[in-house]
Amino acid sequence: MGHIIFFSSFFSVHFLLQRQQVLRRKIQRFLAELLCCFYVASWTGVIKYHGPLPSLRPNQVFVANHTSMIDFIILEQVTPFAVTMQKHPGWVGVLQNFILETVGGICFNRGEVKDREVVGEKLKNHVEGSDNNPLLIFPEGTCVNNQYSVMFKK
Known part of the structure; x- marks a missing residue:
């Protein structure tokens, strides 16, 4: 049911508000966050906060560990982040191109130098932009004591 609500709303806004970029982007950001809420609710997820929530300021970058797309969905449900991500084929690629682009997603291909x-x-342009969502980076490694990243070894 959540997919029907989301996709019908998202594509309606995408095509009907083409000339009103600011309004379209604002609504699509809300809908992307709503889709993540639908996913977390379908898993009967309960989000518990430990400690104070970070205050959102302009030009912010967050770094987090992740093991799957589920980690991103949970974080996106709390706050709309722009995210860096590997380009994927198939249905994940469609989601990246149409949906995550609205929250400011930055795609890359690891194989291309x-x-x-x-x-x-x-990344530099995104962080310097005033109307952009905070940037969320999942490093190619693991974060140690919230101090530094250790790269994965093959």
Whole structure:
């Protein structure tokens, strides 16, 4: 039921509000957050906060560990983040191109060396933008004591 509500609303807004970019983006961000709420509710998820929630300020970057897309969905349900992500084929790629683009997602391909420079520039531009969601980065490694990242070894 959540998918029907989301996709009918999302694509209606996408096509009907093409000339009103600011309003369209605001509604689509809300709908992306709502879709994540639908997922968490369908899992009968309960979100418990430990400690104070970080205050949202302009030009913020968050770093978090993750093991699957579920981690992103839970975080996105709490606060709409822009996220860096590996390009994927299939239905995940469709979600990346149409839905996560509205929250400011930055896609890259690990296999392409040129992508590192392009993504670096996109990250810089995103953080400097005033109307962008906070940036969420999942490093290629693990975070130790919330102090530094240790890269995964192959």
